[in-house]
Amino acid sequence: MAHGPSPEGRASAVRQKSVFLNLPYDARFRSLFLAYVAGNSAFGLIPRATLEIPGGARRLDRILALMESRRYSIHDMSRVQLDRRPPPTPRFNMPFELVWRLDTTPVVQTENILGLSLRPSHGDCRNR
Numbered sequence: 001m002a003h004g005p006s007p008e009g010r011a012s013a014v015r016q017k018s019v020f021l022n023l024p025y026d027a028r029f030r031s032l033f034l035a036y037v038a039g040n041s042a043f044g045l046i047p048r049a050t051l052e053i054p055g056g057a058r059r060l061d062r063i064l065a066l067m068e069s070r071r072y073s074i075h076d077m078s079r080v081q082l083d084r085r086p087p088p089t090p091r092f093n094m095p096f097e098l099v100w101r102l103d104t105t106p107v108v109q110t111e112n113i114l115g116l117s118l119r120p121s122h123g124d125c126r127n128r
Contacts, residue, residue: 018046019072022063022097024079025051036074045072063097073101 019040023033040047048070053062067073075098082088 014046015069016071017044018048018070019074020067020070020101021047021049022067022073022075022094022101023049024076024094025049029079032076036076040074064100067097067101073098075101 021033021036021040023029023036025033037047048066050059050063050066053066057065075094077094077098079091080094081091083091
């Protein structure tokens with residue numbers, strides 16, 4: 001007789017402890033990325049990011065699938081900025097992914113989603 005939780009029970013337990021990190025992955029953000037991973041791990045959570053998913057499927061599909069399969073979600077909005085390539089248009093992928101998460105999460109669970117911005121004018125798209 002097998003003891004312990006079923007595979008479905010283990011998957012549910014992992015989902016309950018997993019957090020999707022929607023963060024920049026470039027070199028300038030590396031220290032903060034590591035801080036997010038370490039901080040979430042210290043709280044017993046399992047940090048997950050699209051970096052761990054091999055290519056093949058469309059990037060947006062990979063992001064949405066990973067995001068929707070996690071209980072918690074952290075979206076760092078501190079890097080919503082103008083694209084450096086002409087024309088200088090704002091990069092709204094991070095806010096789009098946050099809105100997608102809010103739209104696909106039942107209202108009773110929205111306390112499990114955290115959006116962060118360290119800049120008080122993150123919505124201001126003017127050059128500085």
